[in-house]
Amino acid sequence: MHPLEHFWPFIAFGAMVVAAIGFSIIAVTFPSILGPRKTHNEIKDSAYECGLPATTGTPARFSVKFYVVAMLFILFDIEVVFLIAWGVLYRKLIKPEGAGGLGWAALAVAVIFLLILEAGHIYAWRSGALDWASWRSRPQQEPRA
Amino acid sequence: MHLDGVILEWVFVIVRILAIFVITFMIVPYTVMAERWVCAWIQDRIGPNRTGWFGLMQPWADALKLFLKEDIIPHHVRKVYYVIAPTLVFLPALLTMALMPWGSNLGPMSCVLADIGPGMLVVFAVGACSVYGIVLAGWASNSKYPFLGGVRSAAQLISYEVCIGLSLVAIFMQTQTLNLTQTVLYQAANGWLVWQQPLAAFLFLICMFAETNRAPFDFPEAEQELVSGYNIEYSSLKFGLFFLGEYANLMVASMLMVTLFLGGWSLPFAPLNAPAQVWWVGAAHVAIFIAKTACLLFLFIWVRWTVPRFRYDQLMGLGWKVLFPLALLNILITAVVLGLRGGA
Amino acid sequence: MKVRRPKLTLLDRLYLPQILAGMWRTLKHIPRKKFTRQYPEEKFKLLGKYRGAPTLVRNQAGQVKCVSCQLCEFVCPPKAIRVLPGRRDDSAPAEARIEKEPEDFIIDMTRCIYCGQCEEVCPEQAIFLKQDFAVTGYKRSELEFHKDKLLELGGIHDDPICKWKKK
Amino acid sequence: MMHVGLEHYLAVSGALFALGLACIVLRRNALLVFMGLELNLNAANLALVAFSRYGGHAEGQVLATFIIAIAAAEVAIGLAIIVALFRRRATIVTDLLRSLKG
Amino acid sequence: MTVYDAMFWFFSLALLLCGVLVLISRDAVASALFMVLGFIFLAGLYLLLEAWFLALIQILVYAGAIMVLFLFVVMLLDFREKRRWWHGNLLGWLGAPLAVAALLAALLPVLKRAGALADAPEKWFEGTLENVMTPVFTRYLLPVEVTALILLAATIGVVVLGRKETKP
Amino acid sequence: MNEVNETIEKLKAQFGADIGEQPEFRGECGVVVPRAKILDVCRFLKTGCGFDMLTDLTGVDNLGSDPRFEVHYLVYAIARRERLRLVTGVPENDAAVDSVVSVWSTADWHEREAFDLLGLTFRGHPNLKRIIMWEGYPHFPLRKDFPVAGLPAELPSTAQNAGRAESAPQEGGPFVAGIGAVSAPHREPRATDTAAERDGKTAHPGHVEEI
Amino acid sequence: MKRHAATTFDTRLEQRDVIVTRLDAAIDWIRKSSCWPQPMGLACCAIELMASGAARFDIARFGAEVMRFSPRQADVMIVAGTCTYKMAGLVRRIWDQMPTPRWCIAMGACASSGGMYRSYAVLQGVDNIIPVDVYVSGCPPRPEALLEGFMTLQKKIEASKQFKNLWSPEPAPVDERKLKGPIIIRGE
Amino acid sequence: MSDVRDMAWPDSAARAQTAADPDAERMVINMGPQHPSTHGVLRVVLELDGEEITNLWPDIGYLHRGDEKIAENMTYAQFLPYTDRLDYLAPLANNVAYAYAVEKLLGVDVPRRCQYIRVICCELARISSHLLGLGCYAMDVGAMTVFLYAMRQRELIHDLCETISGARFTTAYTRIGGLMNDLPPEFLPLLRTFLKGLPATVEEIDGLLTRNRIFVDRTKNIGVLSAADAIDLGLTGPNLRASGVEFDLRKAQPYSAYGDFDFEVPTGTVGDCYDRYLVRMEEIRQSIRILHQAADHLPDGPWHLDDPKIFLPRKEKVLTKMEELIHHFMIVTEGVNAPPGEIYFSAENPKGELGFLIISRGGGVPHRLKIRGPSFVNLQALPKLCIGHMVADMTAILGSLDFVMGECDR
Numbered sequence A: 001m002h003p004l005e006h007f008w009p010f011i012a013f014g015a016m017v018v019a020a021i022g023f024s025i026i027a028v029t030f031p032s033i034l035g036p037r038k039t040h041n042e043i044k045d046s047a048y049e050c051g052l053p054a055t056t057g058t059p060a061r062f063s064v065k066f067y068v069v070a071m072l073f074i075l076f077d078i079e080v081v082f083l084i085a086w087g088v089l090y091r092k093l094i095k096p097e098g099a100g101g102l103g104w105a106a107l108a109v110a111v112i113f114l115l116i117l118e119a120g121h122i123y124a125w126r127s128g129a130l131d132w133a134s135w136r137s138r139p140q141q142e143p144r145a
Numbered sequence B: 001m002h003l004d005g006v007i008l009e010w011v012f013v014i015v016r017i018l019a020i021f022v023i024t025f026m027i028v029p030y031t032v033m034a035e036r037w038v039c040a041w042i043q044d045r046i047g048p049n050r051t052g053w054f055g056l057m058q059p060w061a062d063a064l065k066l067f068l069k070e071d072i073i074p075h076h077v078r079k080v081y082y083v084i085a086p087t088l089v090f091l092p093a094l095l096t097m098a099l100m101p102w103g104s105n106l107g108p109m110s111c112v113l114a115d116i117g118p119g120m121l122v123v124f125a126v127g128a129c130s131v132y133g134i135v136l137a138g139w140a141s142n143s144k145y146p147f148l149g150g151v152r153s154a155a156q157l158i159s160y161e162v163c164i165g166l167s168l169v170a171i172f173m174q175t176q177t178l179n180l181t182q183t184v185l186y187q188a189a190n191g192w193l194v195w196q197q198p199l200a201a202f203l204f205l206i207c208m209f210a211e212t213n214r215a216p217f218d219f220p221e222a223e224q225e226l227v228s229g230y231n232i233e234y235s236s237l238k239f240g241l242f243f244l245g246e247y248a249n250l251m252v253a254s255m256l257m258v259t260l261f262l263g264g265w266s267l268p269f270a271p272l273n274a275p276a277q278v279w280w281v282g283a284a285h286v287a288i289f290i291a292k293t294a295c296l297l298f299l300f301i302w303v304r305w306t307v308p309r310f311r312y313d314q315l316m317g318l319g320w321k322v323l324f325p326l327a328l329l330n331i332l333i334t335a336v337v338l339g340l341r342g343g344a
Numbered sequence C: 001m002k003v004r005r006p007k008l009t010l011l012d013r014l015y016l017p018q019i020l021a022g023m024w025r026t027l028k029h030i031p032r033k034k035f036t037r038q039y040p041e042e043k044f045k046l047l048g049k050y051r052g053a054p055t056l057v058r059n060q061a062g063q064v065k066c067v068s069c070q071l072c073e074f075v076c077p078p079k080a081i082r083v084l085p086g087r088r089d090d091s092a093p094a095e096a097r098i099e100k101e102p103e104d105f106i107i108d109m110t111r112c113i114y115c116g117q118c119e120e121v122c123p124e125q126a127i128f129l130k131q132d133f134a135v136t137g138y139k140r141s142e143l144e145f146h147k148d149k150l151l152e153l154g155g156i157h158d159d160p161i162c163k164w165k166k167k
Numbered sequence D: 001m002m003h004v005g006l007e008h009y010l011a012v013s014g015a016l017f018a019l020g021l022a023c024i025v026l027r028r029n030a031l032l033v034f035m036g037l038e039l040n041l042n043a044a045n046l047a048l049v050a051f052s053r054y055g056g057h058a059e060g061q062v063l064a065t066f067i068i069a070i071a072a073a074e075v076a077i078g079l080a081i082i083v084a085l086f087r088r089r090a091t092i093v094t095d096l097l098r099s100l101k102g
Numbered sequence E: 001m002t003v004y005d006a007m008f009w010f011f012s013l014a015l016l017l018c019g020v021l022v023l024i025s026r027d028a029v030a031s032a033l034f035m036v037l038g039f040i041f042l043a044g045l046y047l048l049l050e051a052w053f054l055a056l057i058q059i060l061v062y063a064g065a066i067m068v069l070f071l072f073v074v075m076l077l078d079f080r081e082k083r084r085w086w087h088g089n090l091l092g093w094l095g096a097p098l099a100v101a102a103l104l105a106a107l108l109p110v111l112k113r114a115g116a117l118a119d120a121p122e123k124w125f126e127g128t129l130e131n132v133m134t135p136v137f138t139r140y141l142l143p144v145e146v147t148a149l150i151l152l153a154a155t156i157g158v159v160v161l162g163r164k165e166t167k168p
Numbered sequence F: 001m002n003e004v005n006e007t008i009e010k011l012k013a014q015f016g017a018d019i020g021e022q023p024e025f026r027g028e029c030g031v032v033v034p035r036a037k038i039l040d041v042c043r044f045l046k047t048g049c050g051f052d053m054l055t056d057l058t059g060v061d062n063l064g065s066d067p068r069f070e071v072h073y074l075v076y077a078i079a080r081r082e083r084l085r086l087v088t089g090v091p092e093n094d095a096a097v098d099s100v101v102s103v104w105s106t107a108d109w110h111e112r113e114a115f116d117l118l119g120l121t122f123r124g125h126p127n128l129k130r131i132i133m134w135e136g137y138p139h140f141p142l143r144k145d146f147p148v149a150g151l152p153a154e155l156p157s158t159a160q161n162a163g164r165a166e167s168a169p170q171e172g173g174p175f176v177a178g179i180g181a182v183s184a185p186h187r188e189p190r191a192t193d194t195a196a197e198r199d200g201k202t203a204h205p206g207h208v209e210e211i
Numbered sequence G: 001m002k003r004h005a006a007t008t009f010d011t012r013l014e015q016r017d018v019i020v021t022r023l024d025a026a027i028d029w030i031r032k033s034s035c036w037p038q039p040m041g042l043a044c045c046a047i048e049l050m051a052s053g054a055a056r057f058d059i060a061r062f063g064a065e066v067m068r069f070s071p072r073q074a075d076v077m078i079v080a081g082t083c084t085y086k087m088a089g090l091v092r093r094i095w096d097q098m099p100t101p102r103w104c105i106a107m108g109a110c111a112s113s114g115g116m117y118r119s120y121a122v123l124q125g126v127d128n129i130i131p132v133d134v135y136v137s138g139c140p141p142r143p144e145a146l147l148e149g150f151m152t153l154q155k156k157i158e159a160s161k162q163f164k165n166l167w168s169p170e171p172a173p174v175d176e177r178k179l180k181g182p183i184i185i186r187g188e
Numbered sequence H: 001m002s003d004v005r006d007m008a009w010p011d012s013a014a015r016a017q018t019a020a021d022p023d024a025e026r027m028v029i030n031m032g033p034q035h036p037s038t039h040g041v042l043r044v045v046l047e048l049d050g051e052e053i054t055n056l057w058p059d060i061g062y063l064h065r066g067d068e069k070i071a072e073n074m075t076y077a078q079f080l081p082y083t084d085r086l087d088y089l090a091p092l093a094n095n096v097a098y099a100y101a102v103e104k105l106l107g108v109d110v111p112r113r114c115q116y117i118r119v120i121c122c123e124l125a126r127i128s129s130h131l132l133g134l135g136c137y138a139m140d141v142g143a144m145t146v147f148l149y150a151m152r153q154r155e156l157i158h159d160l161c162e163t164i165s166g167a168r169f170t171t172a173y174t175r176i177g178g179l180m181n182d183l184p185p186e187f188l189p190l191l192r193t194f195l196k197g198l199p200a201t202v203e204e205i206d207g208l209l210t211r212n213r214i215f216v217d218r219t220k221n222i223g224v225l226s227a228a229d230a231i232d233l234g235l236t237g238p239n240l241r242a243s244g245v246e247f248d249l250r251k252a253q254p255y256s257a258y259g260d261f262d263f264e265v266p267t268g269t270v271g272d273c274y275d276r277y278l279v280r281m282e283e284i285r286q287s288i289r290i291l292h293q294a295a296d297h298l299p300d301g302p303w304h305l306d307d308p309k310i311f312l313p314r315k316e317k318v319l320t321k322m323e324e325l326i327h328h329f330m331i332v333t334e335g336v337n338a339p340p341g342e343i344y345f346s347a348e349n350p351k352g353e354l355g356f357l358i359i360s361r362g363g364g365v366p367h368r369l370k371i372r373g374p375s376f377v378n379l380q381a382l383p384k385l386c387i388g389h390m391v392a393d394m395t396a397i398l399g400s401l402d403f404v405m406g407e408c409d410r
């Protein structure tokens, strides 16, 4: 009832996953078996910061820009998914309506979709969410020599 | 499916998994060596030549050395995450290999381990998960340089992932498939996609540089700034896994590029252009695929030793402000052209 | 003179042409003859009057030339030299008689900076920087060269001015 | 033992939904609450996909696709709010947020 | 038990286990990672349902994007709860069973009726990209554009919220 | 050197008899300024005479004379290519001068260095801390009563396991330094690799062999 | 080029199990062929250290161009330069953070003994704080001398009994008879 | 473990501010002393807001070797090798500057041939230093290969050094009142071949960097320093000239034989990293010009002072004549007999103005010898240059400042 052939590539893939994980486990555990016994002392166990003790214990928080970029990534990732699907189907969709397609409407769908998202992209761009540099590092007008 | 058919399939699966491991572990160490040699040659040097015959044993010495090294797990790290992070860097590359058509077929055995229908989606999905390793490594190290390196790298990876997807949409529009084998067959029939979609190929190449953290985008480990980035606190084979993962990713990136744009295992000459009927054509296909990959690897190495590094914000800017619109443009052009041609 | 700040042309601004040009430049290096001098295998010549490790020399008659005047010891910037003055025994033939000879002469090679000042100030031309460009050891004490070692390294120096002969 | 069928999937979906619900109700950390929400959405998706498959129509999966898309938007905004709040208040414990409200 | 069934049990139990672990982990990072793992198993269930496309999208979007963001936030805010989550959460402890019970009560009739649907093999739907997305791009054009609008709104929201505030 | 003399005249006109002059030596002129006036003089030099650059600032320890310390300022007028030296005496019991950071910001590190190595204080310096030696180093190394070899001191607390700072062994020829022990292992304890070597004679390691 | 060497090889190898000897040799080979340096460039010698990595001398031939600035990944610390007291703690700290087995080359007079700086600020030889395996004399040593020092270190690794010591964090015992310094190379 | 920041530079005020700022997304990070981009042992404590530097404290002294104190304890001649190790990228130039300083104290002038040879030394040193500086700079912005090409040419300069002085690196070539030895005959041909090959490398670096947009973006308008600020901070050398101030001691007070040569002093317009790079490149080209002229017009004649109280007598004479032997002993043990007085001599070194302030109380040993290391002063500009930029810019700025800790910490 559930023909195995359907799943075969995935099963093979699963086999690869198992093999790869097995390899990883070996790779992670072997050195602790083969290598010299671990020694610990206060210094060895402390973080490397160019040879000085770490200036503060845990890493502090950092620029919110990283979150923003991650969030934007999610949103645009969705866009990409839709576009990929659309792209694969495009040549069928673009066929004239008689031939089972939508004609140019197929393109229009994507264009409108893209335009809306591009508005967001441009908005983010304009409002500086995609800039990392502060004002000083931005290229300034070159002084007249 | 008959039982012996199933057994045969399983045998093939095992053979191909072994083949993948062999290919990976032959190509990756020698990619590292190629890096060291090519960089030496570019710099008028000789490069490792004292270990083994012409230095050919050097990668093995390095790898075994890492095996035999003390495996420091400092107390200040978040231990579980610290241990699994290196494997998470290496796993995605290995898994992507499972989808790679590294040949047409050898006798009755197809050379793709997992010929999944929408294969590219799997590649995307697996690739998307490669962020975890780096982020976790940076965070688990609980120290500042790795942390900065990890975060930078993660932001870089995800930014360029969008561009990768977008740059490939155009070729999906042409090939109408997400399957890698089909893509290769399409190219065998219709010519390489790099000629039909040069812009997409170029964008994809740039994205691959960024995704594999290669110069000019080598931020996570930008030595001059972050010493060696997210892997500072790693020693022994855990560090080796990062190293290996990095080059395995490089290899996978090259293979993807070959598969998607450079005709995969095919060469536009009669017997080599179609799936193999005889075993030696199959072998030749594997060789062609690996040769093409090697050329791209050389390109990666060559570029690294030529150009300066971008600054982080320039890199992000490039991704979001240049490649992104360019990819969209490419999609639109392709769409219009295909539309004018009237679809299929 | 003001340096010219090149304005990037449109092509330059596209990154690629310059990167490709750079890649062409680096590519050209690959087939070139390598600059490397493979150290232990390949012979090479030290240039000039190379300042290697300081050594003590003997004259043609096989005598230690040093008279332990200790000038070198004084001048040596890192104070790597230690001279223990001593008298020479009188059994030597009269025409070869020099009053003094160091009892021991120690150069700490881990201190020596190969500056050549000792050679320059030695009034007897008894100490020379030879061409020993690499001195390595496992222990600091190994790298402390004593008189016999130094003499062995120094060998015979053909002295055009045979000061000792005149006496 | 009976073969796996739609009801099994629905049961799993229900259980997942219950877990998500528990997460929302029990955890105080806003991020965990959020994750619970995601679990709920996925439980719904699972049900939809199962229905679609056994019902033989595309709509369930179409809907699931849209849900994933909207969920992404929701997560982005939600986390943005959490981050913004955290930057302001340095806490993401929901109780405190509640106390702010009332 | 067929292989299929075995896979189902494996995936669903693993999924639920991950769900439980999400719920009970003290460490939010662990929660997030278990969540990722859970989504991967969920994708496995999708595969069993022959929803190929959705399975991959699930991993791509949920595991590859959404959870990365979660992880980012969890790691980088790096906050610690003062109390264990199960302490002093009376409302939650009372509410949770009630909610779950209510849910199950609502679900039970559906479950009962679901068996009827399961026996129509010829009608089974295979969730290939084409099967799933063709309707989207033909019948559901409006929702597509609405999705775009929602994404746009989210983009703007994110940018506004992420803006660096001037000192209060 | 007319211009320099002009400047000195200007200074004298401005500050009167406070300004002393050093004899010209190898074409260089120095001006002796009383300690209290140094900041004013520097301001005047910068704004009134165009000495826009402070090339160097350093302290000198003249142990035995009074005042014990001197601070030397080397100022330079880029446009006129003119160099002038200011010297001011600083007594030991009140080793403090006004800081000139407000005049030339380059004085910052120079003054800190003088503070670090000689123990001179600069009043009004924004951040007078040790710059060369580590924080907490107890001595002032450039003072004449401090030996080159150094005096023992605790290392900075960042160096938990590197021991302490010790005096460096001083060896010299017969003309300068005192008598050292016979061989390096005795003079420099670390040169001994084993205790046996230190007690007995140093081994004469290594003989030469052609290979 | 003449090599003066004080090494008299004792041909009668210690009567050990052949397999152990072989394993020793294998492990020695691995470790000596892959010595990643931690370039502790402190002063002028660091420039010669760089030079030895550059085209003319190419330390890469020994597989040692993989300069790891992170101590966790390095095998041999090359102390090149003057180690001042202010710096001493850091050098020691980085040494402590290196995983075993690890080695140290003191490159140049300053690192070996303090060199010409017999002064209040300079540590008189890094062997005061970390165990040095090989001293390279010179100020700075020629890159060739550093390479020679590197080979000297390789000899030391070769002469060590690594296998029995595989699991021990202590430095492997060395066959002292094989290690007689100094090694002096005379050029032309 | 104690709070390091007690030892580190962020002083308590800054720390309090960082801690108190509620919106602080800041972190304090420590770069160096053991860090690939701090060129030796500079330590910089950075306060970052994301990737942006909001505050910065350089910490020096990790290479303080006590040169000045040592100088007070030895004769002028003995101190000469120590000057090699000041700016250890250009030992020849340091030797020259020191020799001139002592000669100025003694009030003597060296013969013209010696002056010319010293000019050659200085310019060779300048090229070698700039090559390494540019190479490291390129490496800091990620172009490794440029560094290797620069090192390759440096190797040839080392060969030249070896030819004249017998040492690759720490040459100690000059002597008070002359040189260690005359130029060996094979030197000039070697120099000419070197000069023939050098422009190709300069051109190669130029081709790899100057118009490469990645490099230009990394350097243009980064770390801008106005002329007024540069002067106020006391900067000298290429860093000052890049800000547009035409100040070069070779022109301002032509010491040695610099008056005889025809060369130009390149200056920049903006004072950013790009200008500093361009100025150095141009200086290499100018140095090539000077070297050509010097090689062509090298005068004959004595190459040292013939004063037995200053310059060591010839060996043959020492070996044979009693009087010479006595002079020899006197010079070595007592040193040159300097008059009491105070001089300041500075020379245009590759990094800037290297000055020696010598206070003599008579005799062969200085009373105080202050070394004005250009890097020490130049490094002060670091906070001014870096604050507001990104971390990656800091490496570019550090590279463009081209400092050497040897002369900074002395």
Ligand code: SF4
Residues within 6 Å of the ligand: C065, C066, C067, C068, C069, C070, C071, C072, C073, C083, C121, C122, C123, C124, C125, C126, C127
């Ligand atoms: S070597 Fe020369 S200078 Fe030294 S003690 Fe002997 S004779 Fe005197």
Ligand code: SF4
Residues within 6 Å of the ligand: C054, C072, C075, C076, C077, C078, C079, C080, C081, C107, C111, C112, C113, C114, C115, C116, C117, C118, C119, C129
């Ligand atoms: S070469 Fe220099 S350091 Fe070495 S012994 Fe002679 S004078 Fe001393």
Ligand code: SF4
Residues within 6 Å of the ligand: C113, G043, G044, G045, G046, G080, G081, G082, G107, G108, G109, G110, G111, G115, G138, G139, G140, G141, H085, H170
């Ligand atoms: S040994 Fe010489 S070259 Fe090396 S650091 Fe010390 S002084 Fe500099």
